[in-house]
Amino acid sequence: MSAVTSIWSKLVGSGSCLPPRVVSNDDLAADLATRGIETSDQWIVERTGIRQRHIAERGVTTSQLGTEAAKRxxxxxxVDASEVDLIVVATSTPDFVFPSTACLIQANIGATNAAAFDVQAVCTGFIYALTTADSFIRAGRARCALVIGAEVFSRILDWSDRGTCVLFGDGAGAVVLKASDEPGLLSAKLHSDGSQMKILCAAGNVAYGEVTGDPFLRMEGQAVFKLAVNVLDKVAREVSEEAGISVADIDWLIPHQANVRILNAVARKLDLPSERVVVTVDQHANTSAASVPLALDVARRDGRIKPGQLVMLQGVGGGFTWGAALVRM
Known part of the structure; x- marks a missing residue:
């Protein structure tokens, strides 16, 4: 009998796209002042670590940002687009109810041989999408996958709510996974708890041609903070145990970029030095499903992340959802 060869998915490329318009905290504070809302750079930085965000102009769509990230x-x-046989897009701000944003990107890049669909797990979306694509490859159902996190969150923000509008930005990040006989994505865990939906949600919808419910993002900040820190700590340990490694062996931790205080708290719980945590929230703010691939791409391109290193990717977001994936680069 011939030996059974394991199929792994290997991350072989990454790319990102940020809208050109950069809005600093001072810019945002000046704009909010015209609406009678008081905030400042100091107030935002002290509570979140955010110093600026990229905001898409009206009319710029999630698929446009995702297309550029995919091309990069x-x-x-x-890899040529013709080689791609699967596209999975994580987004909470799709262009339309349907077709999927993934199908729009598939057409834009000319990936004529690819199946395409969206997943929706809010800020954990990229981890869900990555794990889904990995499963397709491990099962022999795909050989080359594009996994994209893309958002235009500025579309669903209430710009009169200081507690949320200062936190978010727009952008897209993408990775290419290919089938390999070398270990790549080593382990992953996904979780959810729908009973926590009210602490972070955008509970409106369009029905019968009218907006029903509240169309804006709403969040209970303290409840989200506490839950996020606890579940990110636990899921990192779960994934490490499944992979048979110690948390201390992780070279880089890339958590969802929501708030620098959450990132620091998770690193402390895991006893990882801050120097091994990739932080982009100060420049990008919270870009939901795009935050992890954006941070990953930044750290790959500036040379911090090197081939062979172990990278822990983590997401946590509305749903409530959370998850992590351990990748050998």
């Missing part, structure tokens, strides 16, 4: 990831991987 394919170029980085040296």
């Amino acid at each position: 990831a394919l170029a980085d991987a040296g």
Whole structure:
């Protein structure tokens, strides 16, 4: 009998796209002042670590940002769009009810051989999408996958709510996974708790041609903070145990970029030095499903993340959802 060869998914490229318009905290504070809302750079930085965010102009869509990120990831991987046989897009701000944002990107890049669909797990979306694509590859159902997190969250913000509107930005990040006989994505865990939906939600919808419910993002900040820190700590340990490694062996931790205080608290719980945590929330703010691939791409391109290193990717968001994936680069 011939030996059974394991199929792994290997991350071979990444790319990102940020809208060109940069809004500093001072810019945002000045704009909010015209609406009678008081805030400042100091107030935002002390509570979140955010110093600026990228905001898409009206009319710029999630698929447009995702398309550019996908093209850059394919170029980085040296892969032609015709080789892609699966596209999974994580987004909470799709262009339409349908078709999926993934199908729009598939058409834009000319990936004529690819199946395409969206997943929706809010800020954990990229981890869900990555794990889904990995499962397709491990099962032999795909050989080359594009996994994209893309958002235009500025569309669903209440700009009169200081507690939420200062936190978010727009952007897209993408990675290319290819089937490999070398271990790549080593382990992953996904979780959810729908009973916590009220602490972070955008509970409106369109029905019968009218908006029903509250169309804006709403959040109970303290409840989200406490839950996020606890579940990110636990899921990192779960994934490490499944992979048979110690948390101390992780070279880089890339948590969802929601708030620098959450990132610091998770690192402390895991006893990882801050120097091994990738932080982009100060420059990008919270870009939901795009935050993890954006941070990953930044750290790959500036040379911090090197081939062979272990990278822990984590997400936590509305739903409530959370998850992590351990990747050998």
